[in-house]
Amino acid sequence: MKVSYYPGCSLEGTARPYDLSTRQVCRTLEIDLQEAPEWTCCGSSPALKMNRLLSVALSAHNISRIEGQQLDDVVAPCPFCFRRLASAQQEIAADPELKRRVETAIETTVQGKLNVHSLLGFIRNEVGLEPVRKKVRKPLKGLRLIPYYGCYQVKPPKVTRFDDPENPTSLDEVLDALGADVLDWDFKAECCGAGLTLSKTEKVNELSGRLIREATYRGADAIVVVCQLCQANLDMRQDDIGARHGTNYSLPILYFTELMGLSFGLAPSELGLDHHIHDPLSLLKSKGLA
Amino acid sequence: MLRLTGKPSERDFLNEMIEKSGQKLLDCLQCGKCTGSCPVASTETGGPRHLIAQILSGMKQAALENPMWWNCVSCGSCITRCPVEINVYELATALCETAAREGVKPAEHEIHLFEDLFLKSVRKYGRVKELRTVALFNLMTRNPLKDMDKGITLMKKGAIGPFEIFKSGKKDEKTARIFQRTESGGEGE
């Protein structure tokens, strides 16, 4: 299976483990990731808020790059990048005038017929659970994982067209296929504070704090994420949150791809598992997984 | 105090926001399900319902100075649950653009600053240089050591290179042009 791959800025910055593990896992699953040439940032939430035209234009630019690859599908691990790509296509399809202005801005035309997938969506729905199961060499037995989807992966459903935004199950199913004990909770798609991490750190501590507390209460060994922003907030802010709650958390925050790789029998270092603030390795060792 | 006179102009701002955001604000039931769903809503920042109430009653200045939409992280919870499917992050864009055009001072200085630095970085390099942006932000908010501990931990683990902050990367003219054109409304120079 050959698809276009749009990593997005973070995955070549602070979220290298996500990029690393994604590439490893896809290799194992015989998915040929073709990185989009000369892709640019999607503008993320700043562009989305400050200048709609810019926001659509940046994604449209990337879409035109991807269309240059002659592939029907594009996969974006970062849920925000995914949502922007998907949204941009819908917005220009719905509004010819916008399309015209965008195309003038990016000095090229776009078809807007791509199948835009989030990485999770692609693995759950396009690859499917069976092939994943088949690749499992080291089932994640006894690993109590709590799946955390965050907002952008599922909301708003009109844009993401993915799973049930109130109670998504795709990640649960993937983790289950890896043999882990998947825990249920009601914060699957509750916000972690996202881009406010620097400008409104207290807010992030409050929101992420709830997630950490509840995950701990439910007895999770680790929180599994699909978004590097969630990963950063939950991992980075955890100690301050602990202080805030007058306790001491050390909950590894792992990308689902890292766990897939692990169960496929890949080495933790190949997956960037050693690059997190709250080190998962001791936990994984205790479960005989590393 | 708000004083209404029945002049059609009272509804100008409302109509402008409906037009710009494409959101059916008149359908709003003022039920508050959005605010209940909003992660950043609070007594201080209020919530989407209150913001829409301001727009519905023509309180232009209040709406443009409302910190709520600056805090919006576009999580999409509001439109996911809204009975009339109003998308608040798209409304936020409309307000932000209008506020900028009319030179309204951002209600949330630091949020604005970060998002501004973020876009500057993208404009320059085509891709955001996260760590540079972070460092810059911390400097400009006179808090240069913020999150240094985490930075160091990550460096020790080799997750980030020690000089990454100073890494700039090659400039990207193409992206800069996209910025220019979109600022001039996409009609080119």
Added chain:
Amino acid sequence: MKKVGVYICHCGTNIGGKVDCERVAEELGSEMEQVTVSRHYKYMCSEPGQKMIRDDIEELGLDFVVEASCSPKMHEPTFRNAVSAAGMNQYNFEMVNIREHCSWVSQDEEAATQKAKDLVRGAITRVVHHQALKGSTTSVNPKVLVLGAGIAGITAALKIANAGYQVYLVEKEEIIGGKMAQFDKTFPTLDCSGCILTPKTSEVGRHPKIEILTKSEVMEVTGFVGNFNVRVLQRPRYVSLEKCTGCGDCQEVCPIDIPSPFELGMTTRHPISRSFPQAIPNTFSILRAGMPPCQAACPAGVNVQGYMTLTGVGRYDQALALVRERMPFASVCGRICVRPCEDACKRGQVDTPSAICYTKRFLGDRDRELGLEQNPPVKEPREVKVAVIGSGPAGLSAAYFLALEGYQTTVYEKLPVPGGMLAVGIPDYRLPRDVLNHEIDNVVNMGVKIETGVTFGKDITFDSLEQDGFKAVFLATGLHVNRRLNVEGEDLDGVLGGVEMLRNYTLGEEVKIGKTAVVIGGGNVALDVARSAIRMGAETVMLACLESRDEMPAWEREIEEGLEEGLILHNSWGPKRFPGEDGKVSGVEFKRCTSVFDEEGRFNPAYDESEVMELKCDTVLVAIGQASESDIIEGLGLDLAPGGRIAADPETLATNRPGVFCGGDGTLGPATFVQAVSHGRQAALSIHHYLEHGGLRPVEVRERPVDKDLKESEQLRARPIERHSMPMMPPEERKHSFKPIELGFTEEMAKAEGQRCLACGVCCQCGECVRKCGPQAIDLSETEKIRDLDVGAIVVATGIDVFDATRYPEYGFGKYPDVITNLQFERLCNSSGPTSGRVVRPSNGEIPQSVVFVQCVGSRDPSKGNDYCSKVCCMVSAKQLSIFKHHNPDGQAYVFYIDNRAGGKGYEEFLRRAIEEENAQYIRGRVARVFEEGGRLIVRGENSLLGAPVEVEADLVVLATGLTAQQDYMNVSRALNLATDRYGFFIELHPKLGPVETSLNGIYVAGAAQGPKDIPESVAQGGAAAGEVLTLFSIGQVEIEPTVAQLNERLCTGCRTCVGLCAYDAISFDEYGKVAVINAALCQGCGTCAAACPAAAIAVAHYTPDQIFAQIEGILA
């Protein structure tokens, strides 16, 4: 020159505000010479206005009147009465709508006036072509059908019945009373719902003029006002209303529990039950959900759910009797069946299927060990003799079922032992002889004679049988001849046929098996042969077949067991030749088989000759399928089907020779044991028909639809019990003897398996209640009935449904037991409810301290398709929180609301009391989500008066679910062709002036079926509908509008175009006159036929072409 009077109405400012009525009146008055008088007036519909018209008609002798005002829907009757009061025929009147068509739809006064003028001119030019028409009348059938027995329907029914007219009260559910029967108390008076309803329901129950039809639905309505024919589908109650005394003994013995629909799943009920002690009808009734998948999938149609359930409660004798109603050989079947039932078992979708087959085996074995003989009762012996040829499963079961019918049955068997393949084809380790023989003896004990060693075609023939007085013969000779490979060396010494080998071995004849054996074939027989060879001492047994491992037709379990016993598989090899040394086989040469089936999936093996291998061996056992003894078959003079089998009608199993039937492998080709048994039973029934009625009739459909989708209710019934696996003899021991390898279930195991059943059919028809019922009121064979009712009027009071709260996943309904709907809360409060009136948390039975009421769940929510306000919920929650406070005075109630709607007598006061006296905290804001955090239920929403989110810790969350149209509103709408709005609520004739009438004469709507209503409103509407019906009845006859289609017979070409088009079946065809015939009584004057008639032979009175063209010309003038 005819005289026309023209009257323009201002309708206050409604028309006058836009249309210059004065100008229209004056200009038309002067411009058109037909117009004798032209006036305008503020309210023409008022008495002075009407008088104006009457006077003009009398004084000026007007011939026609044109009235321009509001919609004819509103006032045409008014003015028609006015003109006829002055002696003018009402059809010489024409009405123009210049309100909806002009003033209301235009801002431009000039345009509105111009259009009004044109329309009126058209009316004037038209009206002069009008003819005086006289409608005919027909009498009203003074009976009414009330559809829906909620409080609205009950009210209507009682009022009409008390006036002395016959009422049919048709209700979908088992009982009458509707939603009100589920309520606890009513607002704003807090009086008990039951206390005010049950007197009404019992009055209905005893009323001589009311017939209640429960579990019934209207399928079709024909006819017209005063003379409707209603076709009603009445589903079986299985319990006779007359005989049932309501004692409840049946409940005691019913082995099944299901979630009670009446209690909204908060407790269970037995399929045979009664919703509550005061229910009307006060008799029991049975819920059944059709045939369960296991039974449907079983070729023999054994009532699996029945015997599994009975086993689950330890009633083994009854269970076995149930098995033997369809399956004579429980123990045999329990050992060798291929188990289509378990493949269909829905428990398999939850975890693993129930071990149905092993349970059946337990029942059979227990019967044998205890020496009981649980058989269904045998009918009176008959003198008629029937012969069965072949004592295989097909033949024996035919004999069994013939014996049950009382026939003198003799079975002839060629071999020295009875049982056919069961005896000589299936090795002992799978089916021990004693087990088989015991069940054969059982058949013999029922009066069946078995004669072995008799060869058909030699010792006996059709003619000999006829001479011996046999009236019918069933041929079930099976397939016993080995198929040959036809490859080189097949006749060498040491090459044996698989089936023959097995047969000879069981018959005690000498069988030579060497050290190394190769079995050829991939089916179950091949496996039996191979595993027998192992037991007969062969050191190495290899099995080679064309199929790859997962293509092998043999049963996976068999293969696994074979491998355990040391069998070696060689897949995808086809035999090439058998090399031999001095006449003795020395091995098998194979070629690679690349594919077994072709594109069409037909058996058509392809080989790769280049790839070969040889297996050295001293014995070859060929088991590639069996054939029938063609030499005998062909000699019978019966028609043959392709493939050399005897041709038999699939539905009757009759051959071309009268009285001769044929079944089993002989006609099916290689089939399963259970298929053979079902064939036997089919033959028996078919023969019975033939002998009893002297004719053939198809015996049941053998393909029954298997319901596959697992319903939530079924999932809920899944008790957490793991499937038991069959205890086995260890492989090492197995290899050296033919002792049975499966050791059988213990009683505990069987019982547990029975309890794993999901009761997919709800009632399992086990018959326990039937046996228990003193007055013998229960008849499980009862079926659906069709009732045709002639009535003069219909009242539709089908009521409402409750919004499905699971459509708000963010509220956690269905996920958290302590999140309930407000209807469930009613049951919690209700003294006859699941907690006998204690308001407790469903999760742990504790009394809640903090209760949160969530308003507008499914109301005022366009995204859920329900824009409307459900009207009652605000009051319901106020009431429910008051009741809660009475139960727990220290408790705290919170209500999240958007707006409080308390319009109604005493309502606002009641709501205030909830706040002031019950100290409920009302929080203005719609709830965003209900979630669990730190083990507590949290309700989050905005307090929009504070402008910030708020979270409430809740012990119990009550969702005020909105009112919706009934889920099946479409069926009613179609049956009556009654219009609904986009929500599915029925549309009344006029929102203000015709609240209970509909656009269809004689059909009325009452209660919440027309839109959300509370009890007082529903009652009022029930009364209003009764009033309408009684008015109709007291008039006693209806005028049939003369505006119906009229046929000009001379023009009619008899093409019948119109006949097919008429939506009201008003047109028939006269075969003698060869012309269409229009029934004026049925015609609704829609005009479809007139428009469609190619010969223009049909015209609708009052809408004739000349009238219409004149109007058009007038408008365009």
